Amino acid sequence: MKSSSLVSAVALAGLSALVLAGCSGGAGDGGGDAAATRACVILPDAASSPRWENNDRPYLEDGLEAAGFETDIQNAQGDVNKYATIADQQLSQGCGVMLLVDYNGAGAAVAEKATAEGIPVIAYDRPIEGADYYVSFDNLEVGRLEGQSIVDGLAAAGKDPATAIVVYMGGDPADGNAKMFHDGAVEVMEAAGITPAAEPPGVWDGEKSATNFEQALTSLGGQVDAVWVANDTNAAGVITILDKNGLTVPVSGQDASIAGLQNVLLGKQTATVYKPIKLEADAAVELAIALLEGETPTADQELDDGTPYIAVTPELVGPDRVVEVVDAGDADPAELCQGEVEAKCAEYGIE
Structure with missing residues (x-):
């Protein structure tokens, strides 16, 4: 590395x-x-x-x-x-x-x-x-960083957290980390005054997340101000539904996956937690x-x-820090900088 x-x-x-x-x-x-x-x-x-x-x-x-x-x-x-x-x-x-x-x-x-x-x-x-031992990232901190990205995203959009329509999209509860991600995010978001408008069952599946979020969005009359999402794969599913409805709102994620980094660069995902x-x-x-x-x-x-x-x-990565993930060797610029993302890579100095 x-x-x-x-x-x-x-x-x-x-x-x-x-x-x-x-x-x-x-x-x-x-x-x-x-x-x-x-x-x-x-x-x-x-x-x-x-x-x-x-x-x-x-x-x-x-x-x-x-x-x-x-x-x-x-x-x-x-x-x-x-x-x-x-x-x-x-x-x-x-x-x-x-x-x-x-x-x-x-x-x-x-x-x-x-x-x-x-x-x-x-x-x-x-x-x-x-x-006998547990080796992982600080999973509560992962959640806190995700929650903070939602709070910051709402502030940048001029939305009051106390009245914002926020959907929670967690991970599979069978995964012990999912609760820690959730608890860390809720700690930060609720401290800012956010309460969930909808919270579908947690999964680790992009397609299921898309379906679950679409149902939640329909139940909310097509109105949403932000979506806390537990990882990039699920976030990608949520973003397909937001795109379908012509919406761009703060969305969280983690893993600094290629798809996640692309969505961050395109402004469709507020940030990703880099681990x-x-x-x-x-x-x-x-x-x-x-x-x-x-x-x-x-x-x-x-x-x-x-x-x-x-x-x-872990670390929180917005568009201005994607280049550091690339420089660290954890994202291939040739894979990352394709199609409409190419111009964004140039804008943020990614080669």
Whole structure:
């Protein structure tokens, strides 16, 4: 990853918060059973976000293998049964550590099985009941940044938050992070006087979000002043309906996806929360290596249930900061700057 002012500003506390203690051997020094040097990873799907295959897989694989460890990284492709099958296969072959991204609660049963076999479990990006550690971005802060983008967008439009018509479009409640995103956003928006005019069921699906938002918009007589949306994929669905109705209002999002960044540059999305995936992956890799080497890491934060929590700080990116995401290597300008976005890239110095 190239250096940039944005990435250097993103807190590396998640990495530095890891404290190692009680080293009990070197699983990665070439000795012992081969299973003890294998990191088993299960990714959730390829539909909710392109990040899992495009970013997380190579970052995790490269980091672990560079340290001399074997990896077994598989994707459940949005299927809880496949998730369980992958886990059983991995456990039968042996794992020194399991790094799991939860999908619809499937991670909890896997964590229980791994724990019964004495295998440490890292919940990656999404919390999992029974995991030994949790590595993610500061998810409440993600929500707060999204909420602030809505508050700022309403102010820029001259709208009173107390009377504004705001629709809330959250993520799938089966994802433990979705509640944190929601709670962080609500904390900021309600403090500004915003109350939701409509709040359809949460999903992680752009097409379903479009359908849900269209129904909400119809129920509101076609009137809306802003839409809090939990991620860029869902925001893209919402924006298709806004475009269809000739509306441009503040819309939030997260992930700094290509589509999200394009919508930000075009003024269709107020901002996106940038979560440099490599920082999260690096924190998880550092933790996994410590566990594979027999160390007992601790963290300076914890979840409500006491799980040690290594949190990485996100950043809010509006149109003037998209260039920093590109300079950091997290967005390809050739992919980003296409069609009507090309002129905007030139305007904001993106090459």
